[in-house]
Amino acid sequence: MASPAPPAAADAGPVPARILVVGGGGRENALGWALARCPGVEQVLVAPGNGGTAALAGCVQLAIAESDQEALAAVCRERAIDLVVVGPEAPLAAGLADRLRAGGLAVFGPGADGALLEASKRWAKDLMREAGVPTAGYWAATSRQEALEALERHGRPLVVKADGLAAGKGVTVADSLEQCREAIEEVFAGRFQTTAPGEPAAAPSLVLEERLHGPEVSVFALTDGRSMVLLPPAQDHKRIGEGDTGPNTGGMGAYAPALLLDGAGLEQVRQLVLEPVLAALRARGIDYRGVIFAGLMLTEDGLRVIEFNCRFGDPECETLMPLLGPELARVLLACASGRLEEAPPLTIEPRCSACVIAAAEGYPGEVRRGDPIHGELTDDPDLQLFHAGSRRGEDGHVVTAGGRVLAVVAQAEDFDAAFERVYAGLGQVGFEGMVFRRDIGHQVRTRPPVRP
Numbered sequence: 385m386a387s388p389a390p391p392a393a394a395d396a397g398p399v400p401a402r403i404l405v406v407g408g409g410g411r412e413n414a415l416g417w418a419l420a421r422c423p424g425v426e427q428v429l430v431a432p433g434n435g436g437t438a439a440l441a442g443c444v445q446l447a448i449a450e451s452d453q454e455a456l457a458a459v460c461r462e463r464a465i466d467l468v469v470v471g472p473e474a475p476l477a478a479g480l481a482d483r484l485r486a487g488g489l490a491v492f493g494p495g496a497d498g499a500l501l502e503a504s505k506r507w508a509k510d511l512m513r514e515a516g517v518p519t520a521g522y523w524a525a526t527s528r529q530e531a532l533e534a535l536e537r538h539g540r541p542l543v544v545k546a547d548g549l550a551a552g553k554g555v556t557v558a559d560s561l562e563q564c565r566e567a568i569e570e571v572f573a574g575r576f577q578t579t580a581p582g583e584p585a586a587a588p589s590l591v592l593e594e595r596l597h598g599p600e601v602s603v604f605a606l607t608d609g610r611s612m613v614l615l616p617p618a619q620d621h622k623r624i625g626e627g628d629t630g631p632n633t634g635g636m637g638a639y640a641p642a643l644l645l646d647g648a649g650l651e652q653v654r655q656l657v658l659e660p661v662l663a664a665l666r667a668r669g670i671d672y673r674g675v676i677f678a679g680l681m682l683t684e685d686g687l688r689v690i691e692f693n694c695r696f697g698d699p700e701c702e703t704l705m706p707l708l709g710p711e712l713a714r715v716l717l718a719c720a721s722g723r724l725e726e727a728p729p730l731t732i733e734p735r736c737s738a739c740v741i742a743a744a745e746g747y748p749g750e751v752r753r754g755d756p757i758h759g760e761l762t763d764d765p766d767l768q769l770f771h772a773g774s775r776r777g778e779d780g781h782v783v784t785a786g787g788r789v790l791a792v793v794a795q796a797e798d799f800d801a802a803f804e805r806v807y808a809g810l811g812q813v814g815f816e817g818m819v820f821r822r823d824i825g826h827q828v829r830t831r832p833p834v835r836p
Contacts, residue, residue, distance in 0.1 A: 397714040397727045399424030400466035400490070404459070406450050406480065407471030408432045410741075410772030410791045411698040415469055416443045417770065418705040422713035429463065431456060435757070435782035436771025450475045453483045460489055467492065467717045470674075473549055473695050477503040481674075490720040491673070494694050498665060498672040502694040505547045505591040512689060515664035517657050519689040521594040528572040534592055535564050543593040544568055545691075546576035555632065557595065564592075598683040599827075600690065601644045602700050605658050605676045606715060608724035609666065612658060612676075613715060614650055616641035616707060616732060618700040619827065624748060626823045633748045634788055637740040637824030638703040639799060644682055653678065657689055673719050702770050702791040703739040707732055738802035739793045740810060740824045744773065745817030747787040752817055755784045759813035761792070767809050768793040784815050799828040807833070 405416045405428060413436055420428045420442030430437045433445035448455045450472060460468065468484055470476055470493035479496040500507045506524045513519075523538075524547070525531035535542060544567035546554030554576040556567035570576070571590045601619055605612040618640035624630040645653065657678050665672045677693035696704075709731025718727035744751035761769050770793065773786020790813060794805035803825050810820060822833045 397711075397718055400713050400717045401426045402463055402465050402467075403428045403713065404456070404463070404465045404468045405430045405471060406456065406468065406475060408434045408450065409471065409698055410770045410788065411696050411701040412471040413437065413440065413770040413772065414702040414705040414768075414791070414793075415471060415696070416440055417768070418708060419469070419713050419716075422710050425713050429459070429465070431459070434771045435774030435776040435785065436769070438776065450480075451478065453478075453480055456480065457484055457487050457489075460484060460487070465489065467713070467720060469493065469716060471695060473499065473502050473693065476674075476694055477549060490717055492716045492720040493674040494672045495670075497668075497670045498674070499694045501661075501665075501676070501692045503549055505545045505691070506589065508692050509591060511661065511664050511668075515660040517660055517689055518687060520596050523592045524589065525592065526589045528568060531568045531572070531590055531592065532565065535561065535568065538592075541595060543595050544571065545591045545593065546571045547589040547591055548576065557632075596681045596683050596688055596690070598681045599644055601642045601680050601682065602638075602697050603645070603650065603653050603658075603678045603680060604696065604700070604704070605654075605678075606719050606724075606730075607662060607672060607674070607676060608719045608722045609662065609672045611724045612654070612662070613724070613730050614654060614658075615704055617645040617650060618642055618697070618703055619644065620697060620700055621821065621824050624743075624819075624821075626821050631748055633743070635697070635699045635741065636743070636821050637738075638697075638699045639736070639738045639802070639825045639828060640700070640703045640707065641736075643828060653680065653687065656687065661692070671722070673722060698772075699739045699741055699788075699791050702768075702793050703737050706766075706768060706793060706795055707735065707737050709733070733795070735795045735797060736799045736802045737793065737795045738799065738806045738825055739791055740803075740806050740820055741772075741788050742790040742792065742810060742814070743788050743819045744784050744786065744815075745819060747819060751784075751787050753784050753786070755816040757782045757784060757789070757813065757815045761809050761812050764805075766795045767805055769809070769813060789815065789818070799825055800831045803829055804831070
């Protein structure tokens with residue numbers, strides 16, 4: 385478990401008074417909530433936000449799409465924004481940070497070149513190989529025939545990854561050769577292609593990887609491109625069903641700190657993975673400012689990187705934000721400004737944090753929308769409700785508007801107490817057809833699940 389950093393001096397580092405958070409999911413809801421709590425922050429604008437944004441103290445919702453770079457740049461000028469925090473990967477890959485930095489803004493989030501770490505599986509794998517980062521063996525393919533031939537040569541199930549952003553749905557961990565073939569056909573049929581308005585569609589491509597075995601863990605580094613601050617490791621739960629069964633989702637819950645990595649293990653991740661990747665990015669002329677999210681698997685042969693992401697994970701972000709201290713806004717500004725050494729130490733509470741996602745009926749497939757969300761949580765400083773797939777109607781009522789709708793998060797001195805508090809909270813809110821897993825955190829819980 386991470387130890388708290390020493391208290392920061394009151395005048396250490398500038399404070400961003402006005403912050404813009406870009407995005408509309410649970411991650412951005414949690415970021416807005418956490419940044420608004422930081423001393424010296426006067427207002428946090430969230431664009432486009434969601435149905436829960438207006439209920440966050442200190443936050444204001446703006447009806448601006450995350451893809452509307454010109455409108456976002458204009459509001460930054462009009463509102464004298466001191467810091468922009470870009471939540472999702474798509475606007476980063478589209479160059480939003482580059483556009484805003486060109487206007488003189490401090491942006492926490494990499495430019496389009498650094499966002500290739502997530503936006504192209506092949507680019508990221510080549511960078512890992514160049515940096516000597518431990519990862520699974522891989523084979524890139526730019527045609528259906530090339531991919532199928534590579535699969536037949538290896539004669540065993542491989543992991544199939546669409547080479548591009550796919551909203552967390554472009555990876556197939558196949559159990560058979562036939563599943564691999566089906567996944568390859570899906571990629572080259574264009575199922576996972578995402579194209580910006582007005583942009584031509586890129587030709588589909590993929591990466592085949594050897595399948596690894598072991599527990600997974602997420603590690604996040606806040607960086608100015610040279611130095612970094614590591615956050616407590618977290619563990620996500622991707623499968624829709626209890627017992628880690630069923631199709632993959634964007635994440636059904638998480639907890640932190642993940643006990644899979646102690647202080648020595650986290651330091652190993654820094655030395656073997658994060659520092660070499662930062663050095664390789666600099667060698668390519670990339671000034672990476674933002675989050676590096678390393679998805680790791682702890683195999684019998686040591687740690688291996690499954691993938692990198694260029695933003696906070698979701699729901700890990702919701703899980704981690706309540707553990708981070710009041711210096712967070714200053715630390716993110718220092719990263720965005722390229723001067724992390726001037727930031728105060730980031731305090732991290734030595735407690736357990738638990739998060740469970742409430743999803744709409746049908747998720748991760750076609751979901752029902754428009755169901756009223758009812759109830760509210762008990763007033764408890766160790767219990768949070770973050771909205772994700774929700775919207776507020778003209779009548780002021782909040783309804784479901786996506787797959788993952790709510791995140792209930794709680795902190796306690798141990799994981800049993802944290803999860804019991806979370807599931808009690810889930811019993812206080814709801815909507816028609818609400819789906820959630822009752823076994824989130826089964827790896828660290830010792831008492832049987834409490835059913836709300």
